[in-house]
Amino acid sequence: MQNITRREFTRKSALMGAGLAASNFVAFGGTRSARNAELSVFIPMPIQIVIDDVGWWSGDDGHESQQPYRTGISRNHVPADYQAIVDLGKKLGVRPQAATILCEWDRENILREVPTITWMREKWDNSKWVGPWLDEAADIIRNNQNHYELTMHGVGHEYWQDENMTRAEWADSSGQMRPQDQVELHLDYFQKLLNQNQLGPFPTSFVPTAFLHGFGMTGEYKISMAEVIKKRGIEYINTPFSNMYNARGAQFGLFGIDSGVITVDRGEDLLDWNDFGKRPSGALTGPTCGLHWPNLLHKDPSRNSEIVDAWVKFLKPYNDKPETLLAKNSSSFRNQLVHHVCTKVQIREDKIDIDFLETNKLNAQLSNNQLTLKIESERKLTFHLDDVKLSKSKPGQEKDNYLYTLVIECIKDLEKAVLKFEVS
Ligand SMILES: [Zn+2]
Numbered sequence: 001m002q003n004i005t006r007r008e009f010t011r012k013s014a015l016m017g018a019g020l021a022a023s024n025f026v027a028f029g030g031t032r033s034a035r036n037a038e039l040s041v042f043i044p045m046p047i048q049i050v051i052d053d054v055g056w057w058s059g060d061d062g063h064e065s066q067q068p069y070r071t072g073i074s075r076n077h078v079p080a081d082y083q084a085i086v087d088l089g090k091k092l093g094v095r096p097q098a099a100t101i102l103c104e105w106d107r108e109n110i111l112r113e114v115p116t117i118t119w120m121r122e123k124w125d126n127s128k129w130v131g132p133w134l135d136e137a138a139d140i141i142r143n144n145q146n147h148y149e150l151t152m153h154g155v156g157h158e159y160w161q162d163e164n165m166t167r168a169e170w171a172d173s174s175g176q177m178r179p180q181d182q183v184e185l186h187l188d189y190f191q192k193l194l195n196q197n198q199l200g201p202f203p204t205s206f207v208p209t210a211f212l213h214g215f216g217m218t219g220e221y222k223i224s225m226a227e228v229i230k231k232r233g234i235e236y237i238n239t240p241f242s243n244m245y246n247a248r249g250a251q252f253g254l255f256g257i258d259s260g261v262i263t264v265d266r267g268e269d270l271l272d273w274n275d276f277g278k279r280p281s282g283a284l285t286g287p288t289c290g291l292h293w294p295n296l297l298h299k300d301p302s303r304n305s306e307i308v309d310a311w312v313k314f315l316k317p318y319n320d321k322p323e324t325l326l327a328k329n330s331s332s333f334r335n336q337l338v339h340h341v342c343t344k345v346q347i348r349e350d351k352i353d354i355d356f357l358e359t360n361k362l363n364a365q366l367s368n369n370q371l372t373l374k375i376e377s378e379r380k381l382t383f384h385l386d387d388v389k390l391s392k393s394k395p396g397q398e399k400d401n402y403l404y405t406l407v408i409e410c411i412k413d414l415e416k417a418v419l420k421f422e423v424s
Contacts, residue, residue: 032340033323034347039377039421041345041352046327046336047318049096049289050238050266051085051296052153052207052273057104057129059294061274066165067119068101068157069210072274073294079136080301081293082148084308086140088296089147091312092319095329097238098141099153099207102193104129110192111155114185118156119165138197149330151205152234155190158209168210170225175214175245177225187232205236205330211266213237214245215258226258234261236330238288241265252341254287262334262365264288271295279310284324287337289315322374322403331367338362339371352419360413369412375404375421384420 032043053071061072071077082098089096103111103118106126115121141148154169159178169186171177178186191202206229217224226237237258241247244263250256255264267286271278276294296311298304318324327333342358354373359366375381380402410417 032343032345034345034352036347038379038423039347039375039381040322041347042322042374042376043340043343043345044321044323044325044336044372044374045287045340046325046333047284047287047289047315048238048327048330048333049088049092049094049291049315050099050151050207051096051291051293052099053101053157053293054082054085054098055101055105055153056293057133062119063165066160066163068165070157071292071294073276073297073299075299075301077293078301079133079140080304081297082137082140084296084304086144086147087305087308088311089144091308092315092326093328094326095147095149097149097151097205097207097330099151099238100203101153101155101157101209102190102197103156105134105193105197105199107134107196110196111189114189116160116182117186117189119158119160121160121163134197138199141199145200146329149205150194150199150203151207151238152190152203152229153207154209155186155193168208168212170208171212171214171218171245173212175212175243176218177214177221177228180221180223180228183225183228187229191232202233204233205238206234207266208237208239211239211243213239213243215249215256215263216246218245224259226261226263230259230261236334237261237263238266238290239263240267240290242268254341255337257362257365260364262337264334264337266290269295277307279307280314284318287333287340320403322376325372325374325405332370334365335367335370336372338365343371345373350420350422352421354408354417354419355415356410356417357415360415363412366412369410371408371410373406373408373419375406377402377404379423381421382424384422385417 034041056070057077059071059073059075059077061070063069085096085098107130109124109126111117112122112124118124157169158165158167159169167173255262265286266288269290270280270282273292274294277298296307298307319326344355346353378401
């Protein structure tokens with residue numbers, strides 16, 4: 001498998017953003033789309049929403065006073081800001097990832113025990129942020145598990161050496177992992193804060209703070225960051241490859257596998273990290289729709305829904321395009337992303353060949369046996385599969401075209417499937 005360069009990636013993404021046929025771009029060693037005079041078939045790229053810097057109560061950007069970069073908004077955060085994430089998920093039928101910072105959830109000042117973890121070091125005092133809002137927000141998170149995924153971002157976001165704030169918590173500014181004993185300690189305290197607040201088990205996904213991260217081994221370490229957090233249950237890392245140390249090591253272009261952990265290129269966000277109360281515009285250029293929390297919120301929290309609705313309006317069409325779909329949750333996202341990159345389709349007369357040879361090499365990344373295909377045709381079609389089960393065939397009609405969404409239940413280790421179609 002060869003890498004594509006960043007420029008190629010951007011070019012391909014730009015084609016897609018412009019709504020051009022996905023058959024214009026070639027996948028790694030195969031095709032993720034095919035067309036003939038009758039129809040076009042696509043293995044759509046899944047899209048997942050990832051929201052960074054959730055968890056702060058103070059909105060203050062403290063980086064000029066040795067404090068962390070927070071969300072940089074002109075008000076404190078409130079439980080309604082958590083509800084905004086849930087509402088976005090519910091309205092789109094998805095489960096956004098909330099990449100969470102937990103230091104301001106410390107009810108017992110346990111972070112005094114780890115001087116590198118906050119700006120106050122041994123004198124850490126969080127009493128200001130202990131109040132009923134903790135339980136209110138925790139209730140929102142707990143009661144909406146289908147539309148809210150708590151993703152690990154960090155404890156204090158940065159790393160304090162003596163009195164100095166340095167970027168960032170998990171890796172230094174070159175992407176080299178922080179001392180492993182410190183990383184383990186920070187992970188222990190992330191877990192303790194989850195427990196204090198009954199926020200559920202350790203997350204399975206991770207967004208590195210300040211996007212400082214190394215793919216594979218960094219510095220003198222005999223272990224990669226991915227492997228360290230895999231031991232805690234992390235299965236999935238999301239970070240922009242443009243900023244990742246050893247991005248060339250990522251084997252599959254849109255993602256790489258690091259010690260068995262899938263690492264997905266976040267690409268570029270649509271808005272700046274501190275854009276607050278602004279509506280999204282432009283086009284997504286990759287599988288991650290990356291936001292920072294202020295991007296979803298309004299200056300008046302009772303009006304958060306206005307910004308949420310703007311995102312719903314912006315994102316919904318990606319479910320209706322043949323080239324893309326909105327993934328229901330991270331596990332179906334990872335599954336479809338592997339298919340999008342590795343599974344090949346080819347049209348042969350009245351048949352579509354689906355080839356899983358490359359996909360099967362990444363079996364460990366496939367969380368379920370489903371593959372979603374989209375088929376666009378000018379004529380009404382019926383489908384038939386011999387060796388696999390077709391669980392859904394939903395026709396949608398747009399102008400002169402029919403767009404079918406097919407969910408195929410693949411049998412594990414199956415090398416090939418043949419989908420027959422007929423004009424009805
Ligand atoms: Zn952050």
